[in-house]
Amino acid sequence: MKRGRRERRASALLVVGLSLLCISARALKPSDHFTLQDLETAPPMTPGQFAELFERFFYEFSPRVLAPEVFLFQRAGDCDDYAILCAHILGQKGSETRLIHVQLVGENVGHAVCYVTDKLVYLDYNNRNSARKLVKSRPTARDVATSVAASFERNWTSATEFTYSYAENRKRIRWVIVMTDPPERDADRRSAQ
Amino acid sequence: MKDKTLYAISLLFGLMGAIIVGVSIVAVRTIDRSETSSAWVNQTHATIYELDGMMSEFQAGEGMLRTFALTGEVRDFTECRSAYFEVLAHHAVAQSLTRDNPEIQSSLAQLEAAVQARVELADSLKKLHDAGRSEDVRSVLRRDAGTMALAGFQRLINPLRNRQFELLSDRDRDSFRQAQNTRFVILLGVATNLLLFGGATWLIRETLATRRQLTQTLQQANTVLEQKVQERTSELTVANQRLTRENRERKWTTLSQERQLRYNHAIVDTVSELVFVLSKARNVIRLNPVVAHATGFAEEEILGRPISQFIRLPAEETVAPAADRLLRAVAEGRELTSQEAELLARDGKSRPGIISVVPLRDDDQVVGAVVVLRLLAPL
Numbered sequence: 226m227k228r229g230r231r232e233r234r235a236s237a238l239l240v241v242g243l244s245l246l247c248i249s250a251r252a253l254k255p256s257d258h259f260t261l262q263d264l265e266t267a268p269p270m271t272p273g274q275f276a277e278l279f280e281r282f283f284y285e286f287s288p289r290v291l292a293p294e295v296f297l298f299q300r301a302g303d304c305d306d307y308a309i310l311c312a313h314i315l316g317q318k319g320s321e322t323r324l325i326h327v328q329l330v331g332e333n334v335g336h337a338v339c340y341v342t343d344k345l346v347y348l349d350y351n352n353r354n355s356a357r358k359l360v361k362s363r364p365t366a367r368d369v370a371t372s373v374a375a376s377f378e379r380n381w382t383s384a385t386e387f388t389y390s391y392a393e394n395r396k397r398i399r400w401v402i403v404m405t406d407p408p409e410r411d412a413d414r415r416s417a418q
Numbered sequence: 419m420k421d422k423t424l425y426a427i428s429l430l431f432g433l434m435g436a437i438i439v440g441v442s443i444v445a446v447r448t449i450d451r452s453e454t455s456s457a458w459v460n461q462t463h464a465t466i467y468e469l470d471g472m473m474s475e476f477q478a479g480e481g482m483l484r485t486f487a488l489t490g491e492v493r494d495f496t497e498c499r500s501a502y503f504e505v506l507a508h509h510a511v512a513q514s515l516t517r518d519n520p521e522i523q524s525s526l527a528q529l530e531a532a533v534q535a536r537v538e539l540a541d542s543l544k545k546l547h548d549a550g551r552s553e554d555v556r557s558v559l560r561r562d563a564g565t566m567a568l569a570g571f572q573r574l575i576n577p578l579r580n581r582q583f584e585l586l587s588d589r590d591r592d593s594f595r596q597a598q599n600t601r602f603v604i605l606l607g608v609a610t611n612l613l614l615f616g617g618a619t620w621l622i623r624e625t626l627a628t629r630r631q632l633t634q635t636l637q638q639a640n641t642v643l644e645q646k647v648q649e650r651t652s653e654l655t656v657a658n659q660r661l662t663r664e665n666r667e668r669k670w671t672t673l674s675q676e677r678q679l680r681y682n683h684a685i686v687d688t689v690s691e692l693v694f695v696l697s698k699a700r701n702v703i704r705l706n707p708v709v710a711h712a713t714g715f716a717e718e719e720i721l722g723r724p725i726s727q728f729i730r731l732p733a734e735e736t737v738a739p740a741a742d743r744l745l746r747a748v749a750e751g752r753e754l755t756s757q758e759a760e761l762l763a764r765d766g767k768s769r770p771g772i773i774s775v776v777p778l779r780d781d782d783q784v785v786g787a788v789v790v791l792r793l794l795a796p797l
Contacts, residue, residue, distance in 0.1 A: 289500055328511065330460040380457065382464035383511055394496060395503045401514030405457050 255280050258300070261293045264310075269318045272341045275311060276348050276358035282307075284350070293391060304337045307350035309389045311339035320344070326385045327370040329377055336373055340364070351376070366402045366413050380404070386413060423625045430618040434611050441607035448600040455593045459586060461515055466582045468512035472529065473575050475504040476536075480568055483540055487559050490552065495544050502537045509533065522578055529574050536567065692761065692771070694789040695778075696725055700745045703786070712797060714764035725789060729773065730760045744775060744789075751777040751784040761791060770794045 253259050253267055255278055264278075285301040293310050296302040305326075312322040321342040328335045338360075340347040346359040347369055362372045370384035384402040389395070400412035408414065479501035486494040509530050516522040539562060546554045686693050686706045695704035702720050710717050713728060720728065731743060747754050752775075759773035771793040778786040 289497075328464055330463070380460055382457075382460050383515060385507075385511055387507075394500060396507050398507060398510040401511050403461065403514050403517070405454075405461050 253278055258298075260297055261310075264297075264314050265317060270315075272311075272315060272320065272344055272346060272348055273359055275315060276353065279307060279350070279353045280358075282350075282353060290389065290394070290396075302350075304350040307353070308337040308339040308348070309391075311348050312389070313391065315339070315341060323366075324387050324389060325366050325369050325373075326387060327373045327381050328383045328385070329374055329379045329381050331379070334377075334379070336377070338369065338373055340369055347372075349373070349376070365408075365411060366400075367404075367408055367411055370402065370404070423621065427618055427621055427625075430614050430621070434614045434618075437607050437611050437614070441604055444603045444607075445600065448596055451596055452593065455589055455596070459589050459593075462582050462585050462589065465512055465515045466579055468508045468515065469575050469579050469582070471508040472505050472512065473572065475501045475508060476533065476571050477568065479505065479536060479540075483536070483543070484559065486540075486547075487543060487555050490547055490555075495540065495547075498540050499537065502533055502540065505533045506530070522581065525574055525578055529571065532567065532571055532574070689790075692791040692793070694725055694728070694791070696748055696787045696789060698749075698784065698786055700725055700748055700787075702728070712761055712763065712769065712793065728762055729789065729791060730762060730768065731757060731773075744773075747775050748777060748787040749784070751779065753777065759791060761793065 253263060257263075257278075259267075259278065281300065283301040284303060285299075286303045287306070290309055291302050291306045293306075293313070296306040296310060308324055312324050316322050323340040323342060324337060325340055325347070326335055326337040336349075336351075338347040338349045340362070342364055344359070345364060346361050348358065349360055352358050352360065360372060360376075362369050366384040366386050370381045374381035382404050384404075386399040386402075387396045388399060389397070400416075402411045402413065479498050482494050482498035482501055485491075486498055509526060513523065513526050513530075516526070539558075543555050543558060546552075546558065686704075689706055690708060692709045692712055693704075693706045694702050694709065697703045701722055701724055703722070705717065705720055707717075709715075709720060709728075713720070715728075725744065729744065744754070746752075754773065754775040757773045757775075759771055760768040761771055762768055771791045773792075774790045776788045776790075777784050778788060
């Protein structure tokens with residue numbers, strides 16, 4: 226009787242140990258050269274864990290959205306590439322995400338972030354190296370735009386919420402929030418109501 | 419005077435405070451307006467940026483469309499579509515930025531239709547290419563007035579851009595006027611405040627000078643008063659010393675007089691003859707002890723009674739005329755010397771004697787008389 230209990234306990238410990246080993250083997254690290262498939266097959270991750278993976282990436286502007294493989298291979302890209310990949314991966318892992326592009330004052334100055342609705346935070350490629358990788362914000366595009374613009378110490382003119390699919394390779398605009406409009410007129414607020 | 423000054427100063431400072439508050443409100447409002455104006459300027463610039471973005475992406479799309487027709491590369495087709503989609507993205511933002519302007523919205527709708535047409539054209543070319551009909555691709559492109567599409571797009575974009583620049587000019591003019599107005603209000607407020615401050619300073623200085631003058635006058639008055647008090651005090655001290663001395667002298671005099679009176683009384687009492695002192699009304703007011711002994715009356719019974727009840731002149735027929743003579747002599751202030759008289763005793767007997775009457779004078783006024791009776795027979 227005693228022997229049987231001891232065996233069961235040993236086998237349970239073995240299962241737990243193997244599972245932990247398996248998980249640690251699959252968990253990605255910032256130093257890894259991971260691919261899109263690695264990200265897609267990785268165990269569920271929090272926005273913070275996702276952001277940590279990119280802390281050794283570089284900034285490189287490209288006028289078009291890079292294919293995720295290219296972005297991950299060259300470990301360099303811009304805010305669009307990061308935010309779109311973030312929405313793609315975290316969306317697959319069950320998080321509700323929104324892509325918001327904030328147009329700042331000045332020609333050709335814009336910035337895209339990925340907002341995670343269930344955590345009330347957004348991921349910003351500019352914060353990949355900082356300790357504070359996630360920025361808290363209320364869920365309206367206006368609040369996100371105000372927060373993003375403040376990080377640049379600039380004013381903003383419009384915030385565009387969009388979706389992007391790698392298959393279609395096209396940005397689809399959901400709505401545009403204009404800074405001079407009264408907040409009640411914002412499309413995301415009206416749709417939430 | 420004091421209350422009025424305080425009231426005036428308070429009023430001036432209150433006015434200054436009100437002006438500062440007013441100017442601050444105007445300044446804050448202007449900053450708010452300026453921010454709003456700046457936001458509108460930024461929005462206008464953003465609209466221009468979006469229009470420019472549309473134009474450049476449209477040009478890129480057109481270029482890539484022709485490149486695709488020449489090379490047949492899928493990557494070129496993808497780039498072409500991406501450029502057109504970017505035009506649509508810019509269009510969506512421009513549409514939102516100008517949603518309150520129907521005229522611009524109408525033009526933007528035309529632009530969107532033009533881009534959609536180009537996307538459809540690109541898709542149709544892709545289909546022809548995929549079907550291996552490369553000649554048809556080039557033929558379609560020849561038929562398509564691409565450059566004309568570009569010019570048409572430019573024709574639609576340009577008025578929109580110009581309109582945005584006009585708006586910028588208008589907003590800049592408003593901003594300039596606001597700045598001018600604010601500058602004027604602030605300068606006016608500062609100038610008024612300086613004037614009021616000057617007025618308050620002048621008022622305070624005047625009040626202080628008046629108060630200083632009043633204090634000096636008060637100090638001078640105090641000094642004069644103190645001098646007078648000192649003078650009066652010294653005068654009073656002297657007077658007091660004099661009075662003390664006089665009192666002391668008077669006391670001595672009184673004591674001396676009392677002593678003298680006692681001596682006089684003692685002298686009169688030691689006289690062996692009968693002495694009567696009469697008042698102006700001829701009543702007995704003083705007598706020596708011999709009188710009581712000789713008459714048998716007590717001293718109290720004699721005092722205050724007429725002298726005629728105790729002395730009679732025997733040479734006359736009646737007592738009354740003799741008494742009248744005595745009394746007349748007293749009244750007229752005449753002396754009577756060595757006149758015969760009789761003393762009337764309690765027991766009704768009379769004793770002969772010699773009488774002398776000497777009037778008493780005070781400042782030539784007869785105030786009484788002294789009657790001395792020497793009995794001829796011893797008691």
